[in-house]
Amino acid sequence: MCNARPERAAAPLPLRVEVPALPARGGAGLVRRLFAPLGWTVTADPVPLDTAFPEWGDSRYVRLVLESDRLTLAEALRHLYVLLPVLDDAKHYWVSADEVDKLLRAGEGWLAGHPEQQLITSRYLSRRWSLTRQARERLELVRLAEADDSEVEDIDNAVAEETEAEEKPTPxxxxxxxxxxxxxxxxxxxxxxxxxxxxxxxxxxxxxxxxxxxxxxxxxxxxxxxxxxxxxxxxxxxxxxxxxxxxxxxxxxxxxxxxxxxxxxxxxxxxxxxxxxxxxxxxxxxxxxxxxxxxxxxxxxxxxxxxxxxxxxxxxxxxxxxxxxxxxxxxxxxxxxxxxxxxxxxxxxxxxxxxxxxxxxxxxxxxxxxxxxxxxxx
Structure with a gap:
């Protein structure tokens, strides 16, 4: 944050993010479905396996350009923090329960209502069923609280009885x-x-x-x-x-x-x-x-x-x-x-x-x- 102009941290900025080679399991279509609902203009072009041999087709990488003048820098960084590993779909470390807290902190204000919430939580948590369920239950509490202007604690008991009755699906x-x-x-x-x-x-x-x-x-x-x-x-x-x-x-x-x-x-x-x-x-x-x-x-x-x-x-x-x-x-x-x-x-x-x-x-x-x-x- 700039000490001379601290108000700029909370103000929207003209932002441009470019990633020349982003691993994207799901292709350019999934990239757009993840970023566009968050206020980004998305350009996602598949990277060919070899430009000299176009018949080989595209690689799993895309060239990504994100542009927006409606987001703060903090919001943009939180989007990237969550969605880049979701697109890579391969966390390179052990995913434990504290990853749920990381996801919800970074997803505050946008993840609860995202149309691809289920895919995002599942991939971010390496498809660990128990952690994904925990994250989605907490996000549902947030969504309900936002819908009726309540505090999460006020509706927690009402949701707990229903979720505890759910049965874990048989693998x-x-x-x-x-x-x-x-x-x-x-x-x-x-x-x-x-x-x-x-x-x-x-x-x-x-x-x-x-x-x-x-x-x-x-x-x-x-x-x-x-x-x-x-x-x-x-x-x-x-x-x-x-x-x-x-x-x-x-x-x-x-x-x-x-x-x-x-x-x-x-x-x-x-x-x-x-x-x-x-x-x-x-x-x-x-x-x-x-x-x-x-x-x-x-x-x-x-x-x-x-x-x-x-x-x-x-x-x-x-x-x-x-x-x-x-x-x-x-x-x-x-x-x-x-x-x-x-x-x-x-x-x-x-x-x-x-x-x-x-x-x-x-x-x-x-x-x-x-x-x-x-x-x-x-």
Whole structure:
């Protein structure tokens, strides 16, 4: 602040802010939706990946110019403090509860009524559900107080009873594991393969159910298996429990005799991590060589991606996804695999089944019935 003219700090100024290369997950459209409601004239031009090769398209960066003669410098700095990391969508430090206070201080006077408040709070708080909910509850108190000229403390008790009754939504990963367990129960499987087991979340769920007498987790990543071993506490497990579970390093692109003879195999959120040309190798290794009686496959439904408000159009849910299929594409692949290897296949939605775009996760249940063959052989 200038000591000679302290009144200027509280007065609107002709301001121009220019950022030559701003990471903007959501593109120029999101930049405008964030800044324009705050009184800025926004120019957001996508930065090409390489000007010499325009066919490569645009990068995730924009050249940003903000102009306004209606804002104070303090207001402008608070907007930038919140919205630049929101656009970057990648905080590079641990987000704890004090980040809610920082957000509300910087968002005072503008965030409670911002049309993109939900996206801003979610991204700023790194999508931590509990912190996002806390921030939005406090912002709602502010909005209500402003609407009827009350103090926040005057209406706090009236809102608390309603918000405490809200239930935390069940994460999609938990819904997926529950659907897989239900499918395995229905199949009568006792000896189960978790193919692409990662860090062992499904293996842990299987271990809690005594109906599964043998559980084998398979993954190509030695590091993931080491993490799974620590999380499962295999070194502290009792002898009987430890006898039910094994972790095995192996690639699903190759046949492996260790995987033959099991009742069921699960491929949960695995196939989309393979390049499409490698899918036939996985198909043969699982359905043609290992040949468990039941195979459960889950994968994202790309049609549902439009319902994720924080996911830019055209982006996959995870940076390592090589593809994400529509319901029609997944069903066509599954039907072809089933026909080629002698399985029947059915489909089950996982998560809320949207009437327009379907569920967030799609599940295929493969089953082969060898009863008649076994009877003839006998």
């Amino acid at each position: 999609l990963a938990e819904q997926r594991r529950a659907a897989i367990l239900a499918a395995l129960h229905a199949s009568g499987a006792a000896r189960v393969l978790d193919l692409g087991c990662g860090q062992g979340q499904l293996v842990r769920a299987l271990l809690k159910d005594t109906r599964f007498t043998e559980i084998v987790g398979v993954d190509v990543s030695v590091r993931a298996l080491a993490i799974a071993e620590r999380r499962l506490r295999l070194d502290r497990m009792g002898e009987r429990q430890a006898a039910r579970v094994r972790l095995v390093q192996g690639s699903l692109a190759y046949t492996d005799n260790r995987l033959k003879g099991y009742d069921a195999a699960v491929l949960s959120e695995v196939i989309e991590h393979l390049d499409l040309p490698r899918l036939p190798a996985l198909e043969y290794a699982v359905f043609g060589h290992a040949r468990p009686r039941t195979v459960v496959v889950t994968t994202p439904n790309v049609e549902y991606n439009v319902r994720w408000e924080s996911l830019p159009a055209g982006h996959a849910r995870h940076g390592d996804h090589r593809f994400e299929w529509t319901r029609e594409e997944f069903r066509a692949w599954a039907a072809t695999v089933a026909g080629r290897h002698g399985y029947d296949v059915g489909f089950v939605p996982v998560g809320p089944d949207d009437p327009e775009v379907g569920p967030p996760t799609q599940m295929a249940l493969f089953h082969r019935d060898d009863t008649e063959k076994e009877a003839k052989a006998a």
